[in-house]
Amino acid sequence: MRILILGGTTQASELARALAGRPDVAPLLSLAGRTQNPAPAPIPCRIGGFGGAEGLATFLRDEKFDVLIDATHPFAAQISANARVASAISGVPLLVFSRPAWAPGAGDQWREVATMAEAVAALGEAPRRVFLTQGRLQLAAFAAAPQHFYLVRAIDEPDELRLLPHHKFISARGPFTLEGERELMRGEGIEILVSKNSGGEATAAKLAAARALNIPVILVARPQAEGAAEVVRLEEALAWIEAHRPNP
Structure with missing residues (x-):
């Protein structure tokens, strides 16, 4: 099962570690390249953009990816928008793997x-x-x-x-x-x-x-994700991947 992870976050690294070494998946971590010295990845990694939503859609189709995981920063609005459009164009299912927003507690100003x-x-x-x-x-x-x-x-x-x-x-x-x-x-x-x-x-x-x-x-305030399934726990992301495994 080929999985493209749009990364650069703790969530992306967490998912990459969970998938690393598994014989039943072929994950690829994609980084935008804005950080000069990214943390080492436990799975194959590519660095650089795709050329917008259409370029990402072409990459998904040409490389025969089965699912697309948007695990970018909650404020990476452009790449998230591109991911939604690319998913619609290519027909590759999209999951947003994010983290809960912070909420104020007693004593916060x-x-x-x-x-x-x-x-x-x-x-x-x-x-x-x-x-x-x-x-x-x-x-x-x-x-x-x-x-x-x-x-x-x-x-x-x-x-x-x-x-x-x-x-x-x-x-x-x-x-x-x-x-x-x-x-x-x-x-x-x-x-x-x-x-x-x-x-x-x-x-x-x-x-x-x-x-x-x-x-x-x-x-x-963070922008709201639209038009895609969203989870905030690793177990939920892994379950979603299994649910979208293509038929043999």
Whole structure:
């Protein structure tokens, strides 16, 4: 059974490990190539785009894939849209393997916004020390508020850093610990945290640290998946794959 996994997330790596070494499947992990040093994959891997939805559909047909798994980041809107269209064109069944969104708990000071521009505006006019953990994309939006100091954390150093007059960059890959996040925020004098509502456990510690330190959080709401089956647990993804195994 040939399985194409659109990856780059903890969920994709988890699924790849579960399928690795099985004689009854032939999985391929596809990465967009935006991260310079991706984590090693336990299954065959390709890097690079497909040329849009039609290119992905052609790849699915030509390589005779049986199913397509979209395990990309919840905010990877373009590739997810391409996956839905490619599935419709090629007839290859599509599953979205994501993770639950974060939800506020007692003591959280969250403000949810719809866009990164709204997150910038929510910082206010007075200069603040801001911890940006929304990833390397859309960093340029914060150039509209140059009065703030930005602590930026990402795997690779973004080119857009030069647009922020006052910043410090940290290169790091999750998972992160509560104690580590708390010490980082306290040591840098962070006054507010900005993040996308990506969900998952790998980077959730920053929210617990913000709660413990009484730091407010601005969260950009995730886009809604449309037109595809969606699961959030590995067992559900594996069951879906088995249910779509082609007849011998």
